[in-house]
Amino acid sequence: MRKHTLLAAALSAAALTLTACGGGGDGDEPVAEVSAESGPEKAATVLDKPFTKPDLVLTDTEGEKYDLRERTKGKPTLLYFGYTHCPDVCPLTMNNIAVAKQALKKKLPKAERDRLQVVFVTTDPGRDTPKELGSWLDQVDAGFTGLTGDFATIQAGARQLGISIEPSYKDKKGKVVSMHGTQVVAFSPKTDAGYVLYGEQATVDDYTADLPKLLKGATP
Numbered sequence: 001m002r003k004h005t006l007l008a009a010a011l012s013a014a015a016l017t018l019t020a021c022g023g024g025g026d027g028d029e030p031v032a033e034v035s036a037e038s039g040p041e042k043a044a045t046v047l048d049k050p051f052t053k054p055d056l057v058l059t060d061t062e063g064e065k066y067d068l069r070e071r072t073k074g075k076p077t078l079l080y081f082g083y084t085h086c087p088d089v090c091p092l093t094m095n096n097i098a099v100a101k102q103a104l105k106k107k108l109p110k111a112e113r114d115r116l117q118v119v120f121v122t123t124d125p126g127r128d129t130p131k132e133l134g135s136w137l138d139q140v141d142a143g144f145t146g147l148t149g150d151f152a153t154i155q156a157g158a159r160q161l162g163i164s165i166e167p168s169y170k171d172k173k174g175k176v177v178s179m180h181g182t183q184v185v186a187f188s189p190k191t192d193a194g195y196v197l198y199g200e201q202a203t204v205d206d207y208t209a210d211l212p213k214l215l216k217g218a219t220p
Contacts, residue, residue: 043206044186044198046219051194053077053187054157058121058149061134066147068119068157069192076215077117077187079194081158081165081180083124084136089182089200091140094120097184098141100207107212115189116215118144121158123165123180125151161185161194186210190217 056068068079078097082090097118104113120137122128125148128136133146148154151167158165163181171177186196196214198206210220 043202054160056157058147061130061146063130072117076189079185094140096204099204103208121147188217
């Protein structure tokens with residue numbers, strides 16, 4: 001992993017970085033436009049001041065209440081905000097993590113691997129029902145957790161991590177557009193704090209190299 005100590009200015013820039021994704025509408029191919037991100041081109045950032053895990057209570061793919069802090073306490077956790085209709089960044093990010101997780105089979109015993117929690121929180125709850133989320137995640141990794149709920153609650157939780165998301169809307173051509181930050185936050189099993197931030201440029205190799213360390217709460 002390439003690492004870099006986060007400065008306040010870099011964090012502000014990251015918080016403002018959004019991906020605009022569109023799908024549906026008049027049947028044309030979905031479009032995506034990724035905002036330019038300033039700062040060093042690094043796969044991940046080790047935070048000087050780790051984030052407190054959001055006090056976020058939502059609904060999982062079984063329709064049950066899911067308390068993020070309670071369910072992931074003391075466990076290595078990767079948290080991402082995205083949506084199932086995203087044409088590129090979201091599925092790529094989740095698949096990169098899924099492939100890296102599979103690679104752990106060659107490195108760590110099952111008991112250790114099973115401690116990893118990967119949580120996907122939708123930014124488009126109007127379309128991402130528990131069933132929709134479950135079907136989508138099953139195609140990536142059935143062990144991943146999908147959460148949906150009230151948009152205002154989701155937005156507030158993301159904001160606590162410096163991640164910006166906006167309500168989905170239709171553009172003039174009828175395409176559904178969703179604006180969301182693309183960062184993956186890694187939480188330590190030792191402190192439950194978010195201490196590593198991955199950008200959308202993080203690759204399978206980056207996650208594969210880092211996961212064994214993240215599982216222990218070590219700095220990649």
